[in-house]
Amino acid sequence: MxxxxxxxxxxxxxxxxxxxxxxxxxxxxxxxxxxxxxxxxxxxxxxxxxxxxxxxxxxxxxxxxxxxxxxxxxxxxxxxxxxxxxxxxxxxxxxxxxxxxxxxxxxxxxxxxxxxxxxxxxxxxxxxxxxxxxxxxxxxxxxxxxxxxxxxxxxxxxxxxxxxxxxxxxxxxxxxxxxxxxxxxxxxxLVVPEVAPPRPDGRAQFGTITAEDAAALAKMGDGQNVPGNIFTMDGDSVxxxxxxxxxxxxxxxxxxxxxxxxxxxxxxxxxxxxxxxxxxxxxWIHPLYELPFTGGFPDTFGGSPDAFQDGEIGLLSSLVPGSGPLGVKNKPQIYGDNPNRPRDPDLFDADVDSQREFRQRFIPSGLANEVFLDVYARPASFMPGERDLNRRLFLAYAAEVARVDTNRDGVVSAAEGDVDTASDGFPDNSRLFIPATQFNRxxxxxxxxxxxxxxxxxxxxxxxxxxxxxxxxxxxxxxxxxxxxxxx
Known part of the structure; x- marks a missing residue:
């Protein structure tokens, strides 16, 4: 053995x-x-x-x-x-x-x-x-x-x-x-991104970490977490x-x-x-705030290593879309699956935006990547005093969705998440998508x-x-x- x-x-x-x-x-x-x-x-x-x-x-x-x-x-x-x-x-x-x-x-x-x-x-x-x-x-x-x-x-x-x-x-x-x-x-x-100056509020720019983040990551483990490397949660080799x-x-x-x-x-x-x-x-990626309730995510509330043992499986559902437990919560009568107009995630393009799907449960892959950068790779620039993994995830999800959610409903609609839509100071949303060539497994x-x-x-x-x-x-x-x- x-x-x-x-x-x-x-x-x-x-x-x-x-x-x-x-x-x-x-x-x-x-x-x-x-x-x-x-x-x-x-x-x-x-x-x-x-x-x-x-x-x-x-x-x-x-x-x-x-x-x-x-x-x-x-x-x-x-x-x-x-x-x-x-x-x-x-x-x-x-x-x-x-x-x-x-x-x-x-x-x-x-x-x-x-x-x-x-x-x-x-x-x-x-x-x-x-x-x-x-x-x-x-x-x-x-x-x-x-x-x-x-x-x-x-x-x-x-x-x-x-x-x-x-x-x-x-x-x-x-x-x-x-x-x-x-x-x-x-x-x-997840890959450690390049270092760049922060936004005016001190948080990292999209797809980057701050110098303070980089310094904190460099102290972890064996020094794996430098820009360009796959991020590891202990700082040791992948x-x-x-x-x-x-x-x-x-x-x-x-x-x-x-x-x-x-x-x-x-x-x-x-x-x-x-x-x-x-x-x-x-x-587009599944709503990340589901993860603590699927049975495979580390639990940090009660100290147990398994959500199953704490009876937390199924405690939160994304059937009514929103930006998670610490974000926007919507009315089922508006954002639920209306039998007169069932949710259709494939209803992405239309000549009139009102005919495009607005009840998306998913978020673009690059936005999911941004959420995980907040949670794991930005210990200094994102919620530096927050040590609870679940809260970091819920706060990051709500914060990053809000950057592209122009109507403040906690949902990235088809129109808001379209690759040609401008958001958060960028001329389009191409940054919000991970190319197929970067899916390594x-x-x-x-x-x-x-x-x-x-x-x-x-x-x-x-x-x-x-x-x-x-x-x-x-x-x-x-x-x-x-x-x-x-x-x-």
């Missing part, structure tokens, strides 16, 4: 570590999943494996892909499945361009009941997520392809670019009850989720911002496929309908099923064949 190194925690972030799951499992390793093609008996192999592999290998959206990604898609095609890896269709006159991808497996994070058999917990229960087809390892591929539409950017670093996200998974059971589903998440880990994690005493020290790729279920032969359009209308979680938009047990790993790191493709390569019937 590998030795377990405990994370040092110091100063005002002592109780702000992101949590994993406590299952008492010892001796686990982080060996990669075996690239097994067919299931062992008594499960049944794919009788058309060679034909399916050949079909995908010759497809125009696959032939130019990088070797590791192409190999993974061909492996998925050979395995038992209901549907081959998703066909990518162009949405412009020229082919879509693959610029990054993720290869996922069930390793690299703390074991939980969805990915492991744990004696005394689920060793006599049927498997409910991974492990179908007589234990065939669960694997996935995620492709990001830019649409080179006329008038839109062809640089994926530009937040105005339109990008298609294709997820193909082999080895997830169909979920049969409680409105269950799986959900994909692109993850951006420690991503690991199979050595043991909730609550040992866990990751990074601060993830998780962007939903939508929910989906599996098909008959335990394969799952999902499509997501990533652009400035969907690059990807995860798939098991979700059960609890009314929250935040990942289940977020931001812990307790509902994780799959994960993988970003792989960039430079230059981008053609990754589509044929044309979508509707280029919207």
């Amino acid at each position: 590998r030795a377990i190194k405990c994370v040092k925690v110091q100063g005002w972030v002592r109780r702000s570590l992101l949590m994993g799951v406590s299952l008492g499992i010892m001796g686990l390793t982080s060996s990669p999943a075996v690239a097994q093609v067919q299931p062992p008996p008594p499960c049944h192999p794919n009788p058309r494996a060679e034909q399916d592999r050949d079909t995908v290998a010759k497809r125009g959206d696959v032939v130019a892909l990088p070797g590791p990604l192409k190999d993974r898609l061909l492996l998925l095609a050979e395995r038992p499945h209901s549907v081959l890896p998703l066909q990518v269709y162009a949405e412009a006159d020229s082919p879509s361009q693959l610029f990054q991808y993720y290869l996922l497996n069930t390793h690299g994070f703390e074991r939980n009941v969805f990915v492991s058999v744990i004696p005394g917990v689920n060793d006599t229960a049927m498997k409910t997520a991974t492990g179908p087809d007589c234990g065939l390892p669960t694997l996935a591929a995620v492709r990001l392809a830019l649409e080179p539409k006329p008038g839109l950017p062809t640089d994926p670093n530009d937040v105005r670019a339109f990008i298609d996200v294709f997820t193909d998974i082999s080895g997830l059971f169909v979920i049969n009850n409680e409105s269950g589903w799986y959900e994909g998440w692109m993850i951006h880990d 420690r991503f989720p690991s199979e050595d994690d043991r909730f609550p005493r040992l866990q990751t020290n990074v601060v993830p911002i998780q962007l939903s790729m939508g929910a989906y279920n599996s098909l008959q032969q335990s394969d799952a496929h999902a499509y997501w359009e990533f652009n400035y209308t969907t690059n 990807f995860a798939v979680t098991r979700e059960i309908n609890d009314g929250y938009l935040a990942p289940r047990f977020a931001p812990s790993q307790r509902a994780w099923l799959l994960t993988g790191n970003l792989r960039s493709v430079r230059p981008a390569v053609p990754a589509s064949e044929g044309r979508d019937a509707d280029d919207r």
Whole structure:
């Protein structure tokens, strides 16, 4: 068994570590999943494996892909499945361009009941997520392809670019009850920003920290928290989720911002496929003030390491949008889900602003990043006397939403959050969105309908099923064949 190194925690972030799951499992390793093609008996192999592999290998959206990604898609095609890896269709006159991808497996994070058999917990229960087809390892591929539409950017670093996200998974059971589903998440880990002079009120300018903040961060741990580095809550070197994690005493020290790729279920032969359009209308993050009530956020009120133990799960809902417990609270009759005009987060663009959705529960990803900078990376310039993590989060959320919320209702509406809208002294809102290329990790979680938009047990790993790191493709390569019937 590998030795377990405990994370040092110091100063005002002592109780702000992101949590994993406590299952008492010892001796686990982080060996990669075996690239097994067919299931062992008594499960049944794919009788058309060679034909399916050949079909995908010759497809125009696959032939130019990088070797590791192409190999993974061909492996998925050979395995038992209901549907081959998703066909990518162009949405412009020229082919879509693959610029990054993720290869996922069930390793690299703390074991939980969805990915492991744990004696005394689920060793006599049927498997409910991974492990179908007589234990065939669960694997996935995620492709990001830019649409080179006329008038839109062809640089994926530009937040105005339109990008298609294709997820193909082999080895997830169909979920049969409680409105269950799986959900994909692109993850951006908080980065220490550059130093700049403060605003007139002493607070940091957008996307920066003050010299006083930088000095305080430099004193943490081993000096990790300098501009340009991934922020860590103890100041030590980056420690991503690991199979050595043991909730609550040992866990990751990074601060993830998780962007939903939508929910989906599996098909008959335990394969799952999902499509997501990533652009400035969907690059929005769940209301961060939900986090203390999902079961995976550190609790600082009662001193316990788990909101579940304190009975705090579900205490706060974002069904009626607002800016959180310490912000604006709205009337359900106005901001609730009106049956005569149901909330439609896709109702983003219209010729008349009054027809655009004003009851958004989400906030733009870059604004979420700004909230977390306040909470974690601005110990001097944001609420320097406040040590309670939950209060820092609630205060930061209300303060940052207010900077772009022109009608003071605590909600960033579609019009207020539009990339071309001016706010807070800036000519537009491009700063409010994290480019796709900066989401350095990807995860798939098991979700059960609890009314929250935040990942289940977020931001812990307790509902994780799959994960993988970003792989960039430079230059981008053609990754589509044929044309979508509707280029919207």
